[in-house]
Amino acid sequence: MANNDDLSYNAEPLYAAREPIHPKAIQGRFRRFKNIVLLVAYGFFFLLPWIRWDRGVGPDQAVMFDIPSRRYYLFDLVIHPQDMFLLAGFLILAAWLLFFVTGLVGRAFCGYFCFQTLWTDLFMKVEALVQGDRNKRLRLEKQPWNAEKLTKKGLTIAIWTGIAFWTGFTFTAYWADAPQLFVDFFTLDAVKAAYISTGILTATTLIFAGFAREQVCIYMCPYARFQSVMFDKETLVVSYDAKRGEGEAGRESLKQGLMTLDERHAQGVGDCIDCKLCVQVCPTGIDIRDGLQLECISCGLCIDACDQIMTKRGWPTGLIRYASEQELETGEKPNLLKFRTIGYGLATFAATVLLLYGIFARAPADVSVQQVRQPLFTVMSSGEIQNNYNVKINNKLQEKLEFRLAVEGLPDAEVTVVGDFEGLSVPADSSRKFLVHVRARPEGGVERKDLEFVLTEEDGRIEPMEYDATFVFR
Amino acid sequence: MSQQTENKKGQVETTGHVWDGDLREYNNPLPRWWLWAFYVTIVFSVVYWILYPAWPYGDTYTKGISSVEYTVEGENGEEKTVSEHWNTRALFTRDMQSSPSALAQQEWVGKVQDMSFEAIEQDPDTLQFAMSVGHATFGDFCAACHGAGGQGNVGAYPNLADNAWLYGNSYETIVDKINNGIQGMMPAQNVADDTIDDLAKYVLSLSGNAEISGEAASRGKQAFASCAGCHGAEGKGNEALGAPNLTDAIWGVADVPGCGGDVACKTGEITHVVNNGIQRQMPAFGERLSETQMRMLAIYVRQLGGN
Numbered sequence: 025m026a027n028n029d030d031l032s033y034n035a036e037p038l039y040a041a042r043e044p045i046h047p048k049a050i051q052g053r054f055r056r057f058k059n060i061v062l063l064v065a066y067g068f069f070f071l072l073p074w075i076r077w078d079r080g081v082g083p084d085q086a087v088m089f090d091i092p093s094r095r096y097y098l099f100d101l102v103i104h105p106q107d108m109f110l111l112a113g114f115l116i117l118a119a120w121l122l123f124f125v126t127g128l129v130g131r132a133f134c135g136y137f138c139f140q141t142l143w144t145d146l147f148m149k150v151e152a153l154v155q156g157d158r159n160k161r162l163r164l165e166k167q168p169w170n171a172e173k174l175t176k177k178g179l180t181i182a183i184w185t186g187i188a189f190w191t192g193f194t195f196t197a198y199w200a201d202a203p204q205l206f207v208d209f210f211t212l213d214a215v216k217a218a219y220i221s222t223g224i225l226t227a228t229t230l231i232f233a234g235f236a237r238e239q240v241c242i243y244m245c246p247y248a249r250f251q252s253v254m255f256d257k258e259t260l261v262v263s264y265d266a267k268r269g270e271g272e273a274g275r276e277s278l279k280q281g282l283m284t285l286d287e288r289h290a291q292g293v294g295d296c297i298d299c300k301l302c303v304q305v306c307p308t309g310i311d312i313r314d315g316l317q318l319e320c321i322s323c324g325l326c327i328d329a330c331d332q333i334m335t336k337r338g339w340p341t342g343l344i345r346y347a348s349e350q351e352l353e354t355g356e357k358p359n360l361l362k363f364r365t366i367g368y369g370l371a372t373f374a375a376t377v378l379l380l381y382g383i384f385a386r387a388p389a390d391v392s393v394q395q396v397r398q399p400l401f402t403v404m405s406s407g408e409i410q411n412n413y414n415v416k417i418n419n420k421l422q423e424k425l426e427f428r429l430a431v432e433g434l435p436d437a438e439v440t441v442v443g444d445f446e447g448l449s450v451p452a453d454s455s456r457k458f459l460v461h462v463r464a465r466p467e468g469g470v471e472r473k474d475l476e477f478v479l480t481e482e483d484g485r486i487e488p489m490e491y492d493a494t495f496v497f498r
Numbered sequence: 499m500s501q502q503t504e505n506k507k508g509q510v511e512t513t514g515h516v517w518d519g520d521l522r523e524y525n526n527p528l529p530r531w532w533l534w535a536f537y538v539t540i541v542f543s544v545v546y547w548i549l550y551p552a553w554p555y556g557d558t559y560t561k562g563i564s565s566v567e568y569t570v571e572g573e574n575g576e577e578k579t580v581s582e583h584w585n586t587r588a589l590f591t592r593d594m595q596s597s598p599s600a601l602a603q604q605e606w607v608g609k610v611q612d613m614s615f616e617a618i619e620q621d622p623d624t625l626q627f628a629m630s631v632g633h634a635t636f637g638d639f640c641a642a643c644h645g646a647g648g649q650g651n652v653g654a655y656p657n658l659a660d661n662a663w664l665y666g667n668s669y670e671t672i673v674d675k676i677n678n679g680i681q682g683m684m685p686a687q688n689v690a691d692d693t694i695d696d697l698a699k700y701v702l703s704l705s706g707n708a709e710i711s712g713e714a715a716s717r718g719k720q721a722f723a724s725c726a727g728c729h730g731a732e733g734k735g736n737e738a739l740g741a742p743n744l745t746d747a748i749w750g751v752a753d754v755p756g757c758g759g760d761v762a763c764k765t766g767e768i769t770h771v772v773n774n775g776i777q778r779q780m781p782a783f784g785e786r787l788s789e790t791q792m793r794m795l796a797i798y799v800r801q802l803g804g805n
Binding site: 412 | 527528531616619620625645649662746
């Protein structure tokens with residue numbers, strides 16, 4: 025390293041170009057698990073908007089976030105604006121769950137479930153399909169831009185763009201009627217927002233999963249950074265067992281006299297044969313043997329790689345494995361029932377129960393009674409006093425509700441609903457506002473009386489609803 | 499990865515420069531795409547300047563090439579399309595004319611226009627729409643005098659929230675009054691000083707004020723003959739003239755309820771009205787409101803007090 029005071033030294037560049045990473049495909053339990061997650065997640069994401077659903081009122085799409093009519097449709101669950109606390113509850117649950125899992129097994133979200141990981145994975149599979157595995161890709165990278173390279177790179181990007189577009193379109197399809205949107209989209213009849221969101225999602229998917237990849241995790245993603253805060257010494261993380269791998273004399277590749285474990289142990293050499301397969305399969309291009317690094321998304325592929333080599337040699341697997349820092353230092357297995365785990369676990373459980381309760385205990389309908397405040401009361405020609413009330417009824421059911429209105433607390437009062445119709449009917453999944461006149465004889469000296477508005481459903485489909493109000497005499 | 503260097507574990511690459519013998523600077527170069535992203539933001543701002551109003555110069559500013567189109571009514575009542583440089587006021591005008599919500603509103607307005615008042619009363623949704631728009635229109639054009647809830651002002655502006663209607667409460671009448679305005683007047687009466695108190699007591703007795711002695715009231719009844727021309731022999735009023743019913747509990751001009759139990763105050767209020775007459779005017783709104791707006795206003799006002 026240079027060590028001088030000469031200011032004319034060759035300055036290192038201020039910016040570093042990304043070095044493309046070409047991970048080698050690997051088989052094993054973690055790869056299999058990742059494939060299953062990929063299939064299930066994509067199955068849900070890409071198919072959900074196309075599932076049709078029968079409901080009394082609203083779109084016949086099973087899952088639809090209908091912004092103009094302010095409804096979220098999730099199968100038989102219809103979320104109204106006033107149910108938005110459910111969304112807050114869901115986010116709280118997701119946060120606790122993330123804390124719980126991360127405290128226990130590290131960045132499992134990053135490695136197996138994050139959409140950046142899933143789409144990068146898929147795009148790498150496409151790359152491998154068109155350009156071949158790691159070695160072929162590396163060779164192609166060094167090749168001059170001839171016809172072969174142009175074709176292969178071009179085809180890869182074309183397929184990527186296709187997937188990215190379908191990803192963007194699928195996302196947009198959650199916010200509109202999917203089949204109709206599909207037709208409108210290509211006949212150029214869809215709304216501008218559909219093109220903008222599909223366009224943005226297509227571009228970001230292509231750029232992030234095709235070109236930026238690990239840069240997203242390292243430089244852009246806040247989750248990647250703050251999950252480390254939830255680690256402790258007992259958290260299981262993907263680690264290289266340095267004691268076993270390095271021994272006393274360090275790692276050595278296989279060579280004459282160092283072929284078996286016995287020979288190696290006799291010379292103090294560790295079990296790691298420095299085959300670098302774990303480095304080659306890493307999607308973020310790090311060497312797990314350097315220890316825990318912020319680039320590690322905890323995908324477990326290096327475990328698959330190392331286990332494969334160890335199995336081939338007939339040596340015990342687990343040189344790279346899920347192990348806690350404490351285990352690596354002392355050999356002590358981590359205590360999974362630590363305070364943090366129990367705490368986050370209970371919080372997750374409580375959030376789940378509350379969310380489910382919130383979903384199943386939603387009121388089928390609600391009413392609010394607001395007294396008209398200007399004027400609070402009016403003297404009628406008969407000398408009676410009139411108060412006006414705005415009665416707003418919200419029907420969240422998929423069927424029409426018919427209510428009978430009664431006012432308790434003023435026995436002789438005359439109650440009139442403005443309009444020339446019988447009863448208060450509220451169509452399925454909508455709300456109506458009624459103006460109600462309540463007229464009563466003044467009682468000497470009484471300034472106000474408490475009232476209760478009672479709305480009884482004609483067919484008893486829901487419990488009677490009550491709302492307190494006040495009647496003002498003067 | 500740039501970190502994947504040949505460095506030995508635990509050593510971080512430095513810029514290679516040493517100050518004061520042992521000060522080195524770690525070299526953690528920014529990713530190059532970050533630099534490109536920065537250039538993209540610069541390109542974005544240039545595109546923005548070209549599209550939208552951006553730079554002030556002199557007493558004006560660059561207008562940008564994007565535009566907003568909306569329609570205005572020309573001099574001869576025909577529709578003209580106007581194109582303006584992009585600005586939120588023009589966007590608002592356009593949205594009020596052609597956004598989905600504006601079109602939905604126009605559909606409802608069309609319903610109110612086509613349906614009879616009776617049919618609107620029978621349809622909760624159209625009634626709710628008419629009342630909401632009526633309420634907003636009332637706030638803009640009527641509330642200045644009649645109050646935000648139509649409660650009026652005793653002595654000056656009629657209370658619309660009660661169920662007494664000077665000119666009757668048919669929808670057609672209300673629309674007509676909004677359209678053409680009202681000249682309301684009661685001529686000042688020349689009543690002799692010694693009878694006016696009796697007259698006032700008689701008027702009070704019409705609406706059942708028990709504390710008035712029958713004797714004074716019956717003396718006042720003779721003097722009431724000159725009032726009966728408009729208010730009717732029994733004081734029941736006349737909707738064709740807008741003469742109020744004096745036998746109900748409502749006091750629109752003389753603030754009798756404000757007197758509490760003070761009879762002298764009550765007769766004083768009435769005497770004042772009789773002696774000075776009433777001169778009230780409501781302007782005509784036909785020029786300022788559309789037919790449909792007046793219909794919705796009428797529905798709103800009509801339902802404030804009920805029957």
